[in-house]
Amino acid sequence: MMKKIIKYWNQSFPTLKPKYGNLMETIGPLILGIKFIKSPYGEDYVPFFYGGVLWDHDYFQVIKYQYEVLSSSFFNIGLLNNKDSRYFIDFSDHESNIQYVDKAISLFKNHDIFIPLACNVSLDKILAFFDDYHNYLIKWGEYSSAKLALIYEMKNLILLYYNEKKLSSQLLDEIKKNRHRFYLDNSFERIVGNFDLWINSLENIDIKDLQSNINNNKKTAKSFVDYEILF
Known part of the structure; x- marks a missing residue:
């Protein structure tokens, strides 16, 4: 199911590349992208803005982790809904409530903190x-x-x-x-x-x-x- 989810998000962020269950790109010395954190409590996930400086020797090991992580030179921010809580997306929403997924994608693209993805940045x-x-x-x-x-x-x-x-x-x-x-x-x-x-x-x-x-x-x-x- 996660492959289908990543493929759907990738359509909205076409220049990001799938890697270890994430969508990633590099900008200068940074690696940036979207990390999909599976909930331990059910069949859902939260999209995270994720990245860091490529100084870490083991950065590939770090981006493999499917949970929130504080590592040297890495950060992650979970997408929030309009009630300021984590934007949980049920796997079934990709079948029965795709508008809810599209809203998450729109929020991600227009977030006031996230660094813009798929472009050169100052x-x-x-x-x-x-x-x-x-x-x-x-x-x-x-x-x-x-x-x-x-x-x-x-x-x-x-x-x-x-x-x-x-x-x-x-x-x-x-x-x-x-x-x-x-x-x-x-x-x-x-x-x-x-x-x-x-x-x-x-x-x-x-x-x-x-x-x-x-x-x-x-x-x-x-x-x-x-x-x-x-x-």
Whole structure:
């Protein structure tokens, strides 16, 4: 059934490519797309906007997971209905209530947070997404200091990939000025570790190694449609 579901969504997002039960593309150093999370309670699923920076060596293993995941350099946002709850789509809706599925597709296409799929996107829009994502986490009670660190890490990796050293330096200064925000709960220390060691790791990323690793991962993902970030 999931193959039929993915095929139907693919008709509305024709440049995305099916991979591991998802629809994916690459944009610059990012992998983006739609992930279909099966409900553990019934015969239904929720479409998620999903993606991350292709820095992860094991990113293919991560996108295989059929549940929500917080992994280094990855994010996911579940589609919501007009009642601000998860948009569950029953498998049978693809047979008897296709209008309900089409409404989900329309909401996905016109979402005010999601990065547009299947097109070139500006760097400003990509960076703005992470600010919106941060606000989204706060609004829906999903915020944690560990997730804040994840957002900063992804922004920094993108800037360094494009050799935007000045912007990266400004971002790191912003992190240091807001050090207290990483101690509002214990998730940062539990998942990320020591703040000073973390900052030091961000300040000492080898740009050539980063670019090489991302480009190699993009070659591995060559079956995906590949777009570039615009400046």
